[in-house]
Amino acid sequence: MAEDVYSPFKVFAHMDKIEQLKRGKIITPVFIQVDLTNRCNLNCNFCFYKIHKLSAFDPKAEIPFETMKRMLRECKDIGVKAIEWSIDGDEPILIEKDGEIKNVRIKDFVDSFFDKPCEGYEYKEVKIDIKALCWNSKTFASQALEKKRIIGVLRHPAKRLYKIILETGRQICTTGSHSIYCFEGGQLRPKKVEELKVGDLIPVIHNIPTGKGKRMPELCRLLGYYLAEGSSCKRYSEKHKRYFCGIRFTFNKKEMRYIRDVANLIKKLFNSKAFLVERKNTIQVCSSSCKFFNFLESLNIGHKAKEKQIPDIVFNADYESKIEFLKGYFAGDGYFRQRKSGAELSCKTASRKLASDLVFLLSTMGIYACVEEQRNPERMIEGRVLKPSTCYHVIIYGKRQLLKLKDVIEHLGKEFIYDPRPEDKELVLDKIILLPVREIQIIEKDTIVYDITVEDNYNFIGGLGNILCFDTGGGEPLLHPNFKDIVKYAKKLGFEMALVTNGTLLDDETLELIKDFEWVRFSVDAVTPQTFKKIKGVDLFDKVIENLRKLIEIKSENNVIGYSFVVCRDNYTEIHEAAKFAKLLGCDNIRFSLAMTPLKEKLFEGIWDECVYLMERAKREEDENFKVFQFSNRIYDLAGEVYSECCYYTDFVGVVAPSGYFPCCRLKCDANFRFGSIDEPFKKVWFGEKRLRFLKMVRRGCPYDCWMTQKNKIIAALVNPPKKHVNFI
Incomplete structure (x- = not known):
């Protein structure tokens, strides 16, 4: 079923931006209109730029490819809706x-x-x-x-x-x-x-090289022990008027080898003698060294189980030191298991960041690890009831992986017995799995x-x-020498894309490239070859219709194909026929608009009533598969009799042309309203002083004729809703 794709009520899909406007914020645009080039291969007699002789319009100008790529990236950076990554x-x-x-x-x-x-x-x-x-x-x-x-x-x-x-x-x-x-x-x-x-x-x-690294095996092993079994605190004593530091490592009583190793490392590295505290099933290795505590603080290693993370010095250590870190960590929180189905070295942690760090550290050593998010049930440890909680299970398996960790497994008092037969190959692209x-x-x-x-x-x-x-409009975009590359690059960045084209330059490769756009609108403005040539100066009507039919045949389901018809004195008699023709071709809609010339509403003197009558007949062609978008009373917009506070273009849409950034299509290429050069960053222009001054002016009502009055009224009412008698609806 055809939808009202030109509905002014689409703004209701962006209430988050309305709320920001209510708070006086400068919002980022929802979408960007880009004129890739001012060049055009037609010579339309109602061409806005040709008739108005705009001061910033160079008919041969185009946006350089590299500049366009940069602008696409910058649009993403400031949160343009189509590329919100x-x-x-x-x-x-x-x-x-x-x-x-x-x-x-x-x-x-x-x-x-x-x-x-x-x-x-x-x-x-x-x-x-x-x-x-x-x-x-x-x-x-x-x-x-x-x-x-x-x-x-x-x-x-x-x-x-x-x-x-x-x-x-x-x-x-x-x-x-x-x-x-x-x-x-x-x-x-x-x-x-x-x-x-x-x-x-x-x-x-799965294989991230980090360079040679610094050798510090003993320090890394001590940090591994701390992340697995350590905790620290600092408290102020009123009696002694100073801070006391405390670091402790908690081991099972059977793990005396690790207990002695930790005590020796503290003595050697921080010149502090550790003392042991014996509990029912555990022994704590304790230290009151402020030097040791301050060192841990400087590493931002974390005090509580869910906060722990591997410090940067371990990532940047040499291979041997990383092995020593893993020895200490797996001695506290890990275990090695070997069964007929295979062997695995694994550990559990309450810290998601630590699990991520372990996977990253192992990848710098060319070791691939699995990680599973699991749920711990309610349990009791040393008389304390622990509530259900999330934990992360890091697992290394496979002969090639475990052989690299043979020293770690032996540090756990285990022996890795492996089958010398070759393993199955994984789906690997060098450093990528x-x-x-x-x-x-x-x-x-x-x-x-x-x-x-x-x-x-x-x-x-x-x-x-x-x-x-x-991580379009203006001239004919297909005349840009890099049009295809720009489209491919924009697709790569995740843009939702649309195209306005005169349809004369479409080849099979381009049709394939644009078939999955959100919408494509053909600027035809005629129903017969004679009228087409009279308006556009070239005899290419049949070529345009052929390309239109081709795209309709191959387009994706979501691509909306439109037939554009700008009404002027040379074609107004074809209004009804244009609707019938577009429907017959298989277009999803036809869009009628009025030519914008210095004559404004006088262009339609003597023919306006007939235009309205033909428009009413065209509207009758509408059904569930075909929409007719009419100009309605835009004649009054042209006359300048109706205007409202401008919000639609100035807040929701960005307009870019080869000559710079502009507030809207109506004021595009007028040097008086240029916010900045395309060589400047988009965000700098969008939030710049020149644009902000313009916003203040149009908030009081834009004095220029415009066809966005209805949209502006809706947005203005949402931003500043009525306050009196609001319950008498």
Whole structure:
């Protein structure tokens, strides 16, 4: 069934932005209209730009390809609805800062660039040198992993999240419009999370090189023990008027080897003698060393079980030191099991961040780990009742993986007996393992989500388990030499796309490229070759209709095909015939509008009543599969007799042309209303002083003739609803 795609009530789908307007906020646009080029291969006699001789209109100008790519990225960064890519704040991401690799929560990283809590769509440019670990999408080769500078951070509210759980338990929680890479058709390509389905293959990075690293085996082993069995606190004594520090490691009485090892390490590394406290079934290794406590504090290692995380110095240590860390950690929280079905080394933790850190640390050693989210039942430990809680089970299995951890297994007092037969090959693309989606959960909650923008590659590694996240009008867009490349790049970024075209330059490759757009509108303005040539100056009517038919035949189910008809004195008699013709072709709708010329409403003197009559007849062609969008009383808009406070274009839509950024289609290419150059960052222009001054002016009522009066009235009423007699509806 055909829908009213031009409905002014679509704004009700964006009440979050209405609420921001009520609070006086400057909102980000819902979508962007882009004129790729001013060039046109037709010569329409009602051409707005030709007739009005606009000061900022160069008929040969176009937006350079690299500039367009940059603008697309920047639109994403400020939260344009069509490219809203964001993930849950608890998800970890891999970064490099000051030469060190870090596995940080995206919330902590992004929030560090803001002074206040999130109040809406917020973007900050990153000016310091911080890099993200990302993947070079041009190659599957071993050099595919690289580090690229993070150039921006973004956060905004969300109400729905998708939790994607892969086989082996790796997972990520994101908004539905965020994209992650998916292996389809023999290649990796970004796919919106809301479009994923069970069984889709998702790439996971399993071998992350971090360089040679620093040698510190004993310190790393002690940190491993602490993360598994340690806790710390600091309290102030009124009696002694000073702080006392306490660190303790709790072991089973049978684990004397580990107890002695911890005590010796504390003595050697911090020159502090540990003391033992014996309990019913356990022995605690205790230290009151402030030096040791302050060192742990500096690492931000965490005090409580759910807060613990691996410090950055371990990620940046050498291979031997990492093995020593794992010895200490698995001695406390791990176990090794060997059965006929196979062997596994595993551990459990209450900290999601620590589980993520373990998976990342192992991946820097070329070791692949599984991770499962589990639920602990209510239980009792040393007389204390523990409530049900979530825990994370990290598991390493497979001969090749376990052989690399042979020293860790022996530190546990176990022996790894392995079958020398070769293992089955995994589905691996060098550093990437492909894992099928096992489960998709939809989580309804009010939350803040986060994103980063990465230079050049526009992806980053994140989630629990190193999942690869994928960070028109005016002239004739198909005349742009890079049109196809721009469309492919925009698709890669996850844009919802639409196209207005005169239809003369469409070839089979382009038709295939645009068949899954949200909508395509053909500017035909005629029903016969004679009228077409009279209006446009060329004899290409049959070519346009042929291309229109081709697209209708191959278009995706969701692509809405429209027939555009700008009414003027040369074609008004064909209004009714145009509706019948568009319906016969199989178009989803026809859109009638009025030519905008300096004559304004006088252009229709003597023919207006007939235009209205023919429009009424055209409207009768409408049925459940075909819509007729009429100009209604836009003649009065042209006359300037009706205007309201401008909100639609100035708040909800961004307009970009080769000559700069503009407030709306009506004022596009008028140098008096240019907000900035296309060489400037989009966000700088959108939130800039020149645009803000214009907003203040149009809030009092735009003095220019406009065809968006109805939409503006609806938005204005939502932002400033009536206050008197509101219950007498």
